[in-house]
Amino acid sequence: MASVGSHENYYVPEQTKLPFFASIGLVFMVYGLGAALNDMKAAESATASTWISLFGFTLLSFIIFQWFSTVIRENHAGMNSDQLKRSYVWGMAWFIFSEVMFFAAFFGALYYVRNFAVPWLGGEGDKGISGDMLWPQFAAVWPVIENPNDALFTNPHEALNVHEWSIAFFAKFLPFWNTLILITSSVTVHFAHTALKAENRKGLIQWLAVTVALGVIFLFLQAFEYIEAYGHYGLTLDSGIYGSTFFLLTGFHGFHVTLGTFILAVMLVRAIKGHFKPDDHFGFEAASWYWHFVDVVWVGLFIFVYLI
Amino acid sequence: MLPKAKLWLALTIAALTTMLSTSLQAAWDLNMPQGVTQISRETYDLHMQILWWCVAIGVVVFGVMLWSIINHRKSKGAVPATFHESTKVEIVWTVIPFVILILMAIPATRVLTEAYDASESELDIQITGYQWRWEYRYLRDDMNEEEVSFFSNMSTSREEINNQLPKQETYLLDVDNPLVIPINKKVRFLLTSNDVIHAWWVPDFAVKKDAIPGFINEMWTIVEEPGVYRGQCAELCGIDHGFMPIVVHALPQDEYDAWYAGQQEQAAATRAAANNTITMDAALAQGEEIYNRTCVACHQAGGTGLAPAFPALAGSSVVTGDLTENLQLVLNGVPGTAMAAYNRMLNPVELASVVTYIRNSFGNSTGDLVQPADVNALLQEAQ
Amino acid sequence: MSAAHDDHHHGPAKGISRWLFTTNHKDIGSLYLWFSFAMFLLGGTFAMVIRAELFQPGLQLVDPNFFNQMTTMHGLIMVFGAVMPAFVGLANWMIPMMIGAPDMALPRMNNWSFWILPFAFAMLSSTLLMESGAPNFGWTFYAPLSTTYAPSSVTFFIFAVHIMGASSIMGAINIIATVLNMRAPGMTLMKMPLFVWTWLITAYLLIAVMPVLAGAVTMMLFDIHFGTSFFNAAGGGDPVLFQHVFWFFGHPEVYIMILPAFGVVSAIIPTFARKRLFGYDSMVYATASIAFLSFIVWAHHMFTVGMPIAGELFFMYATMLIAVPTGVKVFNWVATMFRGSMTFETPMLFAIAFVVLFTMGGFTGLMLAITPADFQYHDTYFVVAHFHYVLVPGAVFSIMAAAYYWLPKWTGYMYDERLGKLHFWLSFIGVNVLFFPQHFLGLAGMPRRIPDYALQFADFNWISSIGGFLFGASQLILLFVVIKCIKGGKKATAQVWEGAQGLEWTVASPAPYHTFATPPDPKLIHDQ
Numbered sequence A: 001m002a003s004v005g006s007h008e009n010y011y012v013p014e015q016t017k018l019p020f021f022a023s024i025g026l027v028f029m030v031y032g033l034g035a036a037l038n039d040m041k042a043a044e045s046a047t048a049s050t051w052i053s054l055f056g057f058t059l060l061s062f063i064i065f066q067w068f069s070t071v072i073r074e075n076h077a078g079m080n081s082d083q084l085k086r087s088y089v090w091g092m093a094w095f096i097f098s099e100v101m102f103f104a105a106f107f108g109a110l111y112y113v114r115n116f117a118v119p120w121l122g123g124e125g126d127k128g129i130s131g132d133m134l135w136p137q138f139a140a141v142w143p144v145i146e147n148p149n150d151a152l153f154t155n156p157h158e159a160l161n162v163h164e165w166s167i168a169f170f171a172k173f174l175p176f177w178n179t180l181i182l183i184t185s186s187v188t189v190h191f192a193h194t195a196l197k198a199e200n201r202k203g204l205i206q207w208l209a210v211t212v213a214l215g216v217i218f219l220f221l222q223a224f225e226y227i228e229a230y231g232h233y234g235l236t237l238d239s240g241i242y243g244s245t246f247f248l249l250t251g252f253h254g255f256h257v258t259l260g261t262f263i264l265a266v267m268l269v270r271a272i273k274g275h276f277k278p279d280d281h282f283g284f285e286a287a288s289w290y291w292h293f294v295d296v297v298w299v300g301l302f303i304f305v306y307l308i
Numbered sequence B: 001m002l003p004k005a006k007l008w009l010a011l012t013i014a015a016l017t018t019m020l021s022t023s024l025q026a027a028w029d030l031n032m033p034q035g036v037t038q039i040s041r042e043t044y045d046l047h048m049q050i051l052w053w054c055v056a057i058g059v060v061v062f063g064v065m066l067w068s069i070i071n072h073r074k075s076k077g078a079v080p081a082t083f084h085e086s087t088k089v090e091i092v093w094t095v096i097p098f099v100i101l102i103l104m105a106i107p108a109t110r111v112l113t114e115a116y117d118a119s120e121s122e123l124d125i126q127i128t129g130y131q132w133r134w135e136y137r138y139l140r141d142d143m144n145e146e147e148v149s150f151f152s153n154m155s156t157s158r159e160e161i162n163n164q165l166p167k168q169e170t171y172l173l174d175v176d177n178p179l180v181i182p183i184n185k186k187v188r189f190l191l192t193s194n195d196v197i198h199a200w201w202v203p204d205f206a207v208k209k210d211a212i213p214g215f216i217n218e219m220w221t222i223v224e225e226p227g228v229y230r231g232q233c234a235e236l237c238g239i240d241h242g243f244m245p246i247v248v249h250a251l252p253q254d255e256y257d258a259w260y261a262g263q264q265e266q267a268a269a270t271r272a273a274a275n276n277t278i279t280m281d282a283a284l285a286q287g288e289e290i291y292n293r294t295c296v297a298c299h300q301a302g303g304t305g306l307a308p309a310f311p312a313l314a315g316s317s318v319v320t321g322d323l324t325e326n327l328q329l330v331l332n333g334v335p336g337t338a339m340a341a342y343n344r345m346l347n348p349v350e351l352a353s354v355v356t357y358i359r360n361s362f363g364n365s366t367g368d369l370v371q372p373a374d375v376n377a378l379l380q381e382a383q
Numbered sequence C: 001m002s003a004a005h006d007d008h009h010h011g012p013a014k015g016i017s018r019w020l021f022t023t024n025h026k027d028i029g030s031l032y033l034w035f036s037f038a039m040f041l042l043g044g045t046f047a048m049v050i051r052a053e054l055f056q057p058g059l060q061l062v063d064p065n066f067f068n069q070m071t072t073m074h075g076l077i078m079v080f081g082a083v084m085p086a087f088v089g090l091a092n093w094m095i096p097m098m099i100g101a102p103d104m105a106l107p108r109m110n111n112w113s114f115w116i117l118p119f120a121f122a123m124l125s126s127t128l129l130m131e132s133g134a135p136n137f138g139w140t141f142y143a144p145l146s147t148t149y150a151p152s153s154v155t156f157f158i159f160a161v162h163i164m165g166a167s168s169i170m171g172a173i174n175i176i177a178t179v180l181n182m183r184a185p186g187m188t189l190m191k192m193p194l195f196v197w198t199w200l201i202t203a204y205l206l207i208a209v210m211p212v213l214a215g216a217v218t219m220m221l222f223d224i225h226f227g228t229s230f231f232n233a234a235g236g237g238d239p240v241l242f243q244h245v246f247w248f249f250g251h252p253e254v255y256i257m258i259l260p261a262f263g264v265v266s267a268i269i270p271t272f273a274r275k276r277l278f279g280y281d282s283m284v285y286a287t288a289s290i291a292f293l294s295f296i297v298w299a300h301h302m303f304t305v306g307m308p309i310a311g312e313l314f315f316m317y318a319t320m321l322i323a324v325p326t327g328v329k330v331f332n333w334v335a336t337m338f339r340g341s342m343t344f345e346t347p348m349l350f351a352i353a354f355v356v357l358f359t360m361g362g363f364t365g366l367m368l369a370i371t372p373a374d375f376q377y378h379d380t381y382f383v384v385a386h387f388h389y390v391l392v393p394g395a396v397f398s399i400m401a402a403a404y405y406w407l408p409k410w411t412g413y414m415y416d417e418r419l420g421k422l423h424f425w426l427s428f429i430g431v432n433v434l435f436f437p438q439h440f441l442g443l444a445g446m447p448r449r450i451p452d453y454a455l456q457f458a459d460f461n462w463i464s465s466i467g468g469f470l471f472g473a474s475q476l477i478l479l480f481v482v483i484k485c486i487k488g489g490k491k492a493t494a495q496v497w498e499g500a501q502g503l504e505w506t507v508a509s510p511a512p513y514h515t516f517a518t519p520p521d522p523k524l525i526h527d528q
C-alpha cells in the first residue's frame, strides 16, 4: 500500500475553480444572513439581505454538488490511489473530531450553568451570596422553571425532561422513542454496510432506505416536540437558561440529523446507481460514520438534557 | 542633521527627561507599589521573589548562550562538536525548574489563601459598577438595607482631556465623591455591576476584582495608613472605560465616624427635600447644571445629540411629548442602549429639575414643571 | 497510469487564474504569506494609531470609541490575519518538501482554506466603515459588552469568526492528513523535522479548539438575536461562562501561535551552529506536553473573576507547569549552540533574538501565573508587555527568520544580507524600546485598553511610541528585501546554507513547481 508506486500515483488535481467560487458563495451567504438579522433586530424589512444570503447559499450548494460530483467522477476514472483514499479517510475522521468539539462547547456550557451559575444565583455554593443579595426570590432547581428575572425572560410552564422513572411515563415520552429510533438507525446503517461489503446490493438499498426513513421519522417527531414545547410548555428560546441550552443542543443536533439524513439519501441514490464497490465505497462509509456520530451525540443529549 | 542622528538625539533626550522629571515623583515608579495593607506588601514580596528567580535563571541561560556565541563562532575557527543528546543533563534541567516552581508555589498559595478570606468583616460596602461610574452603598448589619449611598464620577474636566486646559496633577484620577473607609478595620466589598463587566482596582490595597452583572464578588482590605488612594476601572467596559477612576479616602476612626454622620444627615435632608415643591427658576438652574454634568457627554451642548448613536433632545418627540413617558424613560433608561436608568444616580429633586430643564430648553417649550413628588410617585409605583 | 499523472510536469498557469484557482502547495503557501504580510501591515497601522494616540496624555487624534475599535481590530487582525496565516503559509510551502511528498494531501480543499480568508477579513474590516462602527469590545469580546451592549456590526464579526474558523479547521485537517499519510518511504515519525512535528501538534490543537470558538460566537449570536440567556444572569446564565468557553479556545490559541515558531527555530539554530539539534526526542515530547497542558490552564486569564479558591489554585499550578517543557526547549537550543561553529546570518540573528526575548516573555508569563501577583498585573500594560514579547519578538521574529531562511529556496536568489541585518538590528532595538517600558507602565498601574492615561505614565508611553514607530518603519525594509530578492540577485545553490540539512535542501533553488512527484531516495533522509 504505502509503496513507492503509490506515491507516483498521488493525484494532484489541476487548477480548479470550485473553491474560489465556494468562498464567494460562503461570504455572500453569511454576509446576507448577518445583514438580515440586523435588519430584523432594527425592525426593518430584510428583503434585500435575504436575497443576498439565498444567492450565496445557492451558489455554495451548487459548487459543493459539483465538487462531490468531480471527486466521484475522478474516483470512477481510477485516478485515486489508495494513498489518496487514505487522505480522505483522515480528512473525514478529523472533521468528525472537530464536530465533537463543537458539541463539547455546548455540553460544557450546560455543565457550567447547572453546576455553577444556577446554584450561585439560587444562593448556594461558593458564590451563593450572589443569589442572597441580588436574586432573593430565585431558587436553584434544574430545570429552571422560574427565572431570576421573569420580566425579562418569561418562565416556561413546564420542563420537557423526565418526570418520573416509570414504564408508563417512558411509554409516552417522545425523546425515549427518538432514542430508540436513532439507535436502531445506527444498526440499520451498519447492516447496509455489511450488505455492501457482501456485494448484496439489494440489501444495501433496503437497509439504507430504512435508515433514511428512520432519520426522517426522528426529525418529524423532533419537530412535533418543538411545536409542543412552544405551544404547550411555553418553553422557548427566550424562556431563560433552560430553554437556551435545550434548544441550542437539540437544535444543533437536529440540524446535524437533517444533514446526515440528506447525505444518507444521496448515498441511497448513489447505491441505486451502483456507485459503490465492496472494496471502494468511502463516500458511503463517511456518511455512516457521520450518522454514528450524530447518534452518539443524541445519546449524550438524552442523558444530560432529558434524563438527569 | 541625519535622520539617524536625530533619532538618537531624541532617544537621549527621552532618557534624560525621564531621569530628570521630578515634578511627579511617580514618574520614577518602575515597580509595583508596596502599598498600605499586609496583603499588598506580601504580594509585592511575592512579585519580587519570582522576579529574582527569573532574573537568576535568565542570567544562567543567557550567560551560557552568550559565552557560546562569543567563543564558538566559525570565524574563530570553532569546530562543531558532535554530541546531540544526554539523558542525564535533560533530567537535570527538567527537575531543577520543577523544584524552583514548587518553591514559588508555596508562598503563592499562602498569600492567595489569605487574600481569599473575607470572613469577619467589620464594615460591608456594596460597590456597583455602571457605565461609567461607581456606586457605593454602606450596608447595615442586615446586609440589604443601606443608609448612605452615593455615586462616584470622574471629576476631571473634558477641557483637560481635550487639551484645552492644563492638566492637573491628579489628571483622570479624581472623582466627585470618593469612597471613605476607616483605617485598621476589615472592610468587605461586595462587588457587582449594573451593565457590563467592570473591575475595581486600587493598587495600594492589592485589591482587584471583576464586577459582574448579576453576581456578587467579595473582596476585603485593612488599610493601615490614612491617606488618599487612587485606582482605575481595570476591565474594558465601553467608551469611557479609561475615565472611571476610583478614589478612596482612608480616615482614622473618629474622622470616619464624623464623615458618616454627616452623610446620614445629608441623606435625610435629601429624602425630606423630595417632599418640597420647587420653582421653575430653581428647577431650570439646577437642571442645567445637572445636564451639563451628566447628560452632555451624549446628548451634547444644546441638546443636539450625536447622530447616529445619541438622539437629539432638541425637538425630540419624547421630550416634547407625554411628560410621564419622558420621566419614565429617564428613570428607567432604555435597556440595551447607552441610555442608562437614572433612578438611582440622581435624587428626586435632581430628576425633576433635569427633566424640567430639557423640556424647556434647546427650543423645547412645553412649559412643564416637574415636582419631586411626581418623580417619587413614579419611583414608588415601580417598587 | 492516470491521465492526471502528467499534470505533475506542468508548470504554473499564466495570469491571475494561477493564483485564484491553484492547487499547488507552493502557490498556496505564497498566497498565505502575502496575505499575512498585508494583514500585518493593516494590523500594524492600527497599532500605530494606538501608539500615536498614547504618545501624550490627553485625547489628540481619535475619540475613545474609535480607539477601542483600533485595539480590537489590531488584536484580531494580528492574531487571526497575520500570525496564523503566516504559519499556515510556511507549512504549505515546507511540509510537503520536508517529508518528501508531492503536494498537500487535499489540494483543492487547500485552495478553499486560503480563499475564505480574504473574504472573511474583508467582511471583518468592512465593519470599520459601517454606521455602528467596528467591534469595540476587545479581541477577547467579553459578554455582555459584546452582546447586549455591542454595536450592530457584531453580527458580521461573528460570521467572520465562523468562516475563518472553518478555514483554519480545513487547513489543519489538510496538514494532519499530509503528515500522517504522505511521508516518503523511510520518513518515520521520529525522523520528521521538528517543524513538521510542531505543526502536526498545532494542527491537532486547531481542530480541537476552533470549534469551541465557533460555539462561543454561536452562543453570542443567539443571545443577541434569538433571546437566549447564556451570558445573562437575569435568565439564569452567567457572563463568566463566556470567558470559560472563550479561553478554552484562547489559551491553546496562543500556543498555536508559538509551537510552529519553536519548529522554525529548531530548524535554523542547528543549521547555523553546524551541529545537530540537541535532544530531538525530548523536543518532540516537550511539544506534546505543552499542547496537553494548554487545555487545562485556560482560567489563568480569569483569576480576577472570583472563581472559587480551588479553581484558582488548580489553574495556577497547571500554568506554572508549562515552564518545565518550555524550559526543556530553551535549554536544548542553547545546548545546540554550545560548542557549535556559529555564523550569524540574518535568519540566525532573528532566531537568537527569538530565544532571548521569547524567554523573557515566558518569564513574565510565569509571573502572571502566580495568582495573587496577577491580581496586580491583570489587565495592565504588564500583560500587554508579556504577550507582545512572546508574540512579536517571539512568533513574528520566527516568521521573519523563516522568511530569510527559506527565501533563497523559494526565489532562487540570495536576499541582500546587508539590508537583512539592518532590518534585524532596527527591529531588535525598536521592539525593545517599544515593549520593555510597558512592563514599568503596567507595574506602576496603567490599565490596558485606555485611550488616555494619568500623568505619571507619560514618559514611558512616549518612549514606547517612539520605539513603535521605529519598529513599524523598519518593517518596510523587509518588504523591500523580499521584493528585491524575488526580482533577482545572487543565484542560490540547492543547499543554500552550509549547515543546512533536510529534504528541502536537496532540490534545486528555486524549488521546482512540483517536487517529489517520485519520492526521494530514502538515503537522503537522515536521523534527527
Ligand code: HEA
Pocket (backbone or CB within 6 Å): B054, B057, B061, B097, B098, B100, B101, C140, C254, C255, C257, C258, C300, C301, C319, C320, C322, C323, C324, C326, C327, C328, C330, C358, C359, C360, C361, C362, C363, C364, C365, C366, C368, C369, C370, C374, C377, C378, C379, C383, C386, C387, C390, C391, C394, C395
Ligand atoms: C505566543 C503566545 C503566548 C505564549 C507562548 C504565552 C506563554 C505563557 N503565558 Fe501568556 N498570554 C498571551 C500569549 C502567550 N502567552 C496572550 C496573547 C495573553 C493576553 C490575552 C489577552 O488578555 O488579551 C497572555 C496572557 C497570559 C496570562 C493572563 C494574564 C492576565 O490577563 O492577567 C497568563 C497568566 O498566567 C499567562 C501566562 C503564560 C505562561 C505561564 C506562559 C508559558 O508558556 C511561558 C513558559 C516559558 C518560560 C517560563 C520561559 C522559558 C523557561 C525556562 C528558561 C525554564 C526555567 C524557568 C522557570 C522555572 C521559571 N499569559
Ligand code: HEA
Pocket (backbone or CB within 6 Å): C040, C041, C042, C043, C044, C045, C047, C048, C050, C051, C071, C072, C074, C075, C076, C078, C079, C082, C083, C137, C138, C139, C140, C384, C388, C391, C392, C395, C396, C434, C448, C449, C450, C468, C469, C470, C471, C472, C473, C475, C476
Ligand atoms: C501577533 C500579534 C500581535 C502583533 C504582531 C502586535 C504588534 C504590535 N502591537 Fe499589539 N496587540 C495584540 C497582538 C499583537 N500586537 C493583541 C492580541 C492585543 C490585545 C488587543 C485587545 O486588548 O483586545 C494587542 C494590543 C496592543 C496594545 C494595547 C492596546 C490597548 O490596550 O489599548 C498596544 C499598545 O501599544 C499594541 C501595540 C503594538 C505595536 C506597536 C505592534 C507593532 O509590532 C506593529 C508593527 C507593525 C507595523 C507598524 C506595520 C508595518 C509597517 C507599516 C505599515 C509602515 C508604516 C509605518 C509607520 C507609519 C511607522 N498592541
Ligand code: CUA
Pocket (backbone or CB within 6 Å): B129, B130, B132, B197, B198, B199, B233, B234, B235, B236, B237, B238, B240, B241, B242, B244
Ligand atoms: Cu468600567 Cu472599565
Ligand SMILES: [Cu+2]
Pocket (backbone or CB within 6 Å): C250, C251, C254, C297, C298, C300, C301
Ligand atoms: Cu493563556
